[in-house]
Amino acid sequence: GQYYLDKPPLYFWLSFPIVKIFTLEEWQMRFISVIVSALSVVLIYLISKKLFNNRTAIFSSLSFIIMGQVIERLSKGNLDGLLVFAILLCVYISLNLRKLHTYLLLSLCLSLVVLTKSWIYLPFTVLLILIISPDINKKLFFKSALLSLVLPSVWFLLGFYKFGPSFFSWYLFLSGAWKISSIRFDLLTTLVRDQLFFLPLISIALTRSKEKLVKPLFLFSVFYIFTLHFYQESFGWYLLPIYPLLATIAGV
Numbered sequence: 725g726q727y728y729l730d731k732p733p734l735y736f737w738l739s740f741p742i743v744k745i746f747t748l749e750e751w752q753m754r755f756i757s758v759i760v761s762a763l764s765v766v767l768i769y770l771i772s773k774k775l776f777n778n779r780t781a782i783f784s785s786l787s788f789i790i791m792g793q794v795i796e797r798l799s800k801g802n803l804d805g806l807l808v809f810a811i812l813l814c815v816y817i818s819l820n821l822r823k824l825h826t827y828l829l830l831s832l833c834l835s836l837v838v839l840t841k842s843w844i845y846l847p848f849t850v851l852l853i854l855i856i857s858p859d860i861n862k863k864l865f866f867k868s869a870l871l872s873l874v875l876p877s878v879w880f881l882l883g884f885y886k887f888g889p890s891f892f893s894w895y896l897f898l899s900g901a902w903k904i905s906s907i908r909f910d911l912l913t914t915l916v917r918d919q920l921f922f923l924p925l926i927s928i929a930l931t932r933s934k935e936k937l938v939k940p941l942f943l944f945s946v947f948y949i950f951t952l953h954f955y956q957e958s959f960g961w962y963l964l965p966i967y968p969l970l971a972t973i974a975g976v
Contacts, residue, residue, distance in 0.1 A: 729887070729894040733879065734839040735803050754801040760809035761798035765789060767812040768968050772975055774819050775856070775937060784975030787925075788968055792918030797961045803841055804964045810836040811849050811965060818853040818860060827861075827868045834872035843876065844898065845965070848948065852969075855940045905953045914960035915949065918967070925974040933976050941969045 738756045746752050765785050773781035788794060798805035814833045821827060837845050850869050853860065883891040893899040919926070929938050945966040952958045 727887070729891065731803055732839045732841060732876075732895065734836060735801075735806050738806075754799060757801045757803075757805035758799055761794075761805040764798075764805070764809045764812050764968070767809070767816050768971060771812065771816055771819065771856075772972050775972075776935065776976060780972075780975045782975075784968075784972045787922060787974040788971035791922065791967050791971060792920075793914075793961060793964060794967060797964060802961060804961050807837065807840045807845065808965055808968065810840050811845070811852070812968060814849050815853060815856055818857045818865075821857075821860060821864075824864070827864045828871070830865075831868040831871040832875075834869060835875040838872065838876040839879065842898070843896070846872065848965075852944060855944055856937065901956050902954055903956050908953050908958050911949065911952060911958050911960065911963065915963055918960075918963070919970060922970060922974040926970060929973045929976045935976050938973055938976055941973055945969050 735756060739753055742752050742755050765788060768788050769781045769785040771781075772784040798808070810833060814830060814837065817826060817830045817833055821830065834846060834849060837849050846869070850865075853865070880892070880896060883895065916923070926942070929935075930942060948966050949963070952962055955962075
């Protein structure tokens, strides 16, 4: 019954009706993570099929499932399962933008990224979409990105009204989250462990594939890993958002 500032509310909002109906037990808190993680596998297939071909899509999905941490972490009510799903959904929508209403749908999806873990994943998602969908209508896209801040802003303001400046300090300014960069050998060890069977495939894709997206996706993954070295606490599961990208490269 005590308030404490930790994570944004989306996972808990989604879990609330399940807990109300079935009471609070372990599986009720895992339920959302398991469902959205299963849907993430479907999204990886659909995205890879659109970008490459059906065979690549099948291998990309299978690669993601058997990568280290994926089943272990995403079946345990971990917020990163919902984060991965939200990012992939944004990418999928961006590949299927046709009319104004789909841009509004993309805006809603981007707001889900912010409300799942942190606003800092919004610029990462925006950059990823620009890499994967370079022909996107930039004007409408950036309007969607700005509009996506409306729903989180309402939550920020309500939180500020109830808890005061400490709410802004924690969620908006990420108080105490940053530090001077240092080599995080634990992250690198986790990455190598999780990708042990895929590193040869990724290497082959980088050196032999003619697909233009392979190198940009890999460089984006390297950039993401680099930014984690500036974070005060970087756990192994923070790597999970780039695992669909590495799985896609392995699928290629």
